[in-house]
Amino acid sequence: MKTSEQSLSNAVTIERKNFDALFASLIKREYQIVGPTQRDGAIIYDIVKSSNDLPEGWAEEQNAGTMRLKRRNDKALFGFNSTVQSWKKFIHPPSQRLWQTKQSSGKPAIIPEKSKKQKLAFLGVRACDLAAMGILDKVFTDSPFTDTGYRIRRSDILVIGVNCTQAGGTCFCASMNTGPAISSGYDIVMTEIVEKSRHYFVVEKGSKVGEEIIKELPSAEANVYEIEGAEELVNKTSSAMGRKIDTTNIKELLSRNSENQRWQQNAQRCLTCGNCTMVCPTCFCTTIEDVTDLTGREANRMRKWDSCFTMDFSYIHGGSIRPSVYSRYRQWLTHKFAAWHDQFGTSGCVGCGRCITWCPVGIDVTEEITAIRMSDKNNPSITLSKENK
Amino acid sequence: MKTKAKPKLAVWKFSSCDGCQLSILDCEDELLAVAGAVHIANFPEASRAVVKGPYDISLVEGSITTPHDAERIHSIRRQSKLLISIGACATAGGIQALKNFSNVKEFVSIVYATPEYIHTLSKSTPISDHVKIDFELRGCPVDKYQLVEVLNAFLNGRKPNTPHYSVCIECKRRGIVCRMVGHEQICLGPVTQAGCNALCPSYDRGCFGCFGPKETPNTSSLAEFWSKKGMGKRDLIRTFRGINAYAKEFRLESESHE
Ligand code: SF4
Ligand code: SF4
Ligand code: SF4
Numbered sequence: 057m058k059t060s061e062q063s064l065s066n067a068v069t070i071e072r073k074n075f076d077a078l079f080a081s082l083i084k085r086e087y088q089i090v091g092p093t094q095r096d097g098a099i100i101y102d103i104v105k106s107s108n109d110l111p112e113g114w115a116e117e118q119n120a121g122t123m124r125l126k127r128r129n130d131k132a133l134f135g136f137n138s139t140v141q142s143w144k145k146f147i148h149p150p151s152q153r154l155w156q157t158k159q160s161s162g163k164p165a166i167i168p169e170k171s172k173k174q175k176l177a178f179l180g181v182r183a184c185d186l187a188a189m190g191i192l193d194k195v196f197t198d199s200p201f202t203d204t205g206y207r208i209r210r211s212d213i214l215v216i217g218v219n220c221t222q223a224g225g226t227c228f229c230a231s232m233n234t235g236p237a238i239s240s241g242y243d244i245v246m247t248e249i250v251e252k253s254r255h256y257f258v259v260e261k262g263s264k265v266g267e268e269i270i271k272e273l274p275s276a277e278a279n280v281y282e283i284e285g286a287e288e289l290v291n292k293t294s295s296a297m298g299r300k301i302d303t304t305n306i307k308e309l310l311s312r313n314s315e316n317q318r319w320q321q322n323a324q325r326c327l328t329c330g331n332c333t334m335v336c337p338t339c340f341c342t343t344i345e346d347v348t349d350l351t352g353r354e355a356n357r358m359r360k361w362d363s364c365f366t367m368d369f370s371y372i373h374g375g376s377i378r379p380s381v382y383s384r385y386r387q388w389l390t391h392k393f394a395a396w397h398d399q400f401g402t403s404g405c406v407g408c409g410r411c412i413t414w415c416p417v418g419i420d421v422t423e424e425i426t427a428i429r430m431s432d433k434n435n436p437s438i439t440l441s442k443e444n445k
Numbered sequence: 446m447k448t449k450a451k452p453k454l455a456v457w458k459f460s461s462c463d464g465c466q467l468s469i470l471d472c473e474d475e476l477l478a479v480a481g482a483v484h485i486a487n488f489p490e491a492s493r494a495v496v497k498g499p500y501d502i503s504l505v506e507g508s509i510t511t512p513h514d515a516e517r518i519h520s521i522r523r524q525s526k527l528l529i530s531i532g533a534c535a536t537a538g539g540i541q542a543l544k545n546f547s548n549v550k551e552f553v554s555i556v557y558a559t560p561e562y563i564h565t566l567s568k569s570t571p572i573s574d575h576v577k578i579d580f581e582l583r584g585c586p587v588d589k590y591q592l593v594e595v596l597n598a599f600l601n602g603r604k605p606n607t608p609h610y611s612v613c614i615e616c617k618r619r620g621i622v623c624r625m626v627g628h629e630q631i632c633l634g635p636v637t638q639a640g641c642n643a644l645c646p647s648y649d650r651g652c653f654g655c656f657g658p659k660e661t662p663n664t665s666s667l668a669e670f671w672s673k674k675g676m677g678k679r680d681l682i683r684t685f686r687g688i689n690a691y692a693k694e695f696r697l698e699s700e701s702h703e
Contacts, residue, residue, distance in 0.1 A: 098627050124627075141620055150620075328660075346606075347597075352600070
């Protein structure tokens with residue numbers, strides 16, 4: 057964690073009216089800028105060209121199974137929280153060709169797919185999503201097998217983070233230790249401050265490129281009030297967060313509760329639609345589809361986002377090994393919150409809350425985990441309270 | 446490699462709107478390739494010329510609604526090596542299966558001047574209720590890419606990529622903002638099989654369920670969710686009783702609200 061003193065030496069302020077200088081500087085460096093924008097009644101990440109494209113004055117109201125945009129009473133550019141989907145789609149695309157084979161005469165030729173390097177600036181990355189990118193990096197590049205395509209796509213991405221100064225309705229990053237403050241993995245980090253008569257950003261560098269970009273912007277050295285004001289806003293966000301999970305020994309908790317009846321209760325509601333996995337910034341599973349042309353002389357191997365909620369996902373000879381709804385929901389949740397620790401040395405959840413918001417019937421992981429903890433036979437607090445009776 | 450004789454393809458029609466056959470014609474770009482890969486031996490929507498059977502592949506559109514249909518499908522089966530039923534009518538009875546929930550005799554006596562001329566069965570049923578089928582391709586109409594994919598797979602001796610998961614998966618891959626969560630619309634996507642590439646949600650409408658129930662559809666959860674939001678029984682019945690009204694899981698769900 058950074059201390060105020062450290063920040064003090066680095067931080068600058070940039071006024072809202074000068075914010076477009078950031079776009080200019082990025083464009084000059086030939087970055088394509090991806091950031092939040094308002095579309096289809098929601099805030100999504102897409103190509104943005106200037107601050108006009110940002111969702112100025114918009115916020116979203118999120119709760120389990122529902123999201124509505126609403127007007128803020130100010131003109132904040134980043135006054136919302138988690139978007140419909142994360143940055144995953146840019147570094148781990150929903151559908152991609154892995155290779156192709158063609159046969160004109162003789163032996164079929166294998167044509168490998170060349171992943172393109174992309175020079176992208178991610179503008180407005182939240183702490184949870186940045187943590188999620190760190191997890192995807194681990195999964196795809198920091199294991200015995202490296203996903204070359206991922207490495208190439210990820211290699212030239214500039215991250216401009218934004219600290220959260222309010223929490224969304226389904227956020228629980230504080231419980232997962234990933235936010236609301238951004239602590240690492242960024243090139244530039246900002247905190248947006250909207251006061252009655254002043255709208256500005258407290259900005260810090262996180263890398264050499266970040267530093268160079270900041271130097272080009274009309275800025276002033278941040279004073280202690282500005283810095284502490286920004287920090288206080290972020291701290292308040294943390295304490296005001298609506299949802300939480302108690303993660304104490306969560307791996308053991310979930311492992312010993314594989315037969316907890318809560319799974320069966322939840323199965324009454326779960327649609328196995330897969331939305332939760334699709335919107336999750338760390339869910340990385342894919343399926344392979346081989347597509348031939350009618351002559352059988354050309355074939356493409358496609359890789360597409362998949363979900364552990366489909367039957368095919370666990371299909372082996374003779375059938376799917378997770379035919380029941382409860383076994384699929386349990387698989388997802390226990391992998392994400394427990395087995396992930398063994399596999400990747402981290403939780404698979406960053407607390408962004410998307411799976412809660414975008415579940416069509418509003419199933420809430422925080423509620424499910426709490427229910428499992430409360431009905432856990434080994435839960436010391438429950439045993440205690442029983443003894444007290 | 447010696448060129449083999451091209452497989453003979455026949456297209457058959459039963460009670461239907463012809464929309465699925467039109468999907469074949471709609472495959473403009475792919476049609477030439479299809480025509481190049483198979484010998485189109487019988488395709489009433491495209492040509493009157495008929496080549497006698499047997500056929501390697503029969504695509505069957507439409508549902509069985511008359512005693513005559515019920516006989517004809519057996520003769521088609523006998524002439525076909527592979528029989529693939531295409532579309533909601535052929536795979537679930539179609540929209541005309543709405544009659545299955547009422548008394549047909551009453552309709553007939555009200556609608557037709559000479560009811561004796563009407564020879565209709567009491568139910569509209571899918572092809573698979575009458576003969577063994579080799580593959581069912583869902584949709585109302587079928588998706589042209591899936592149709593080419595299925596032909597393609599059979600011609601190349603591989604499994605077709607026609608997943609049984611939800612429309613939501615396609616919806617999310619396309620980055621569409623959920624019609625339910627983001628817009629409080631009624632959407633059957635979470636219980637409907639993918640295949641259309643989330644067509645309706647991409648045009649700001651909830652899914653109508655054209656591709657029928659997905660694998661393990663939890664229709665009762667969705668119905669309960671909507672009824673808690675204030676949807677009445679009548680609307681619940683109508684939501685599940687649409688193009689795929691007679692598909693088992695949708696039928697049971699609509700019946701449970703009667
Ligand atoms: S499990 Fe849910 S809250 Fe956790 S990272 Fe995934 S979508 Fe976000
Ligand atoms: S938890 Fe919700 S989003 Fe996830 S599969 Fe179940 S119903 Fe769909
Ligand atoms: S719009 Fe419909 S199909 Fe798409 S994700 Fe939402 S519920 Fe699923």
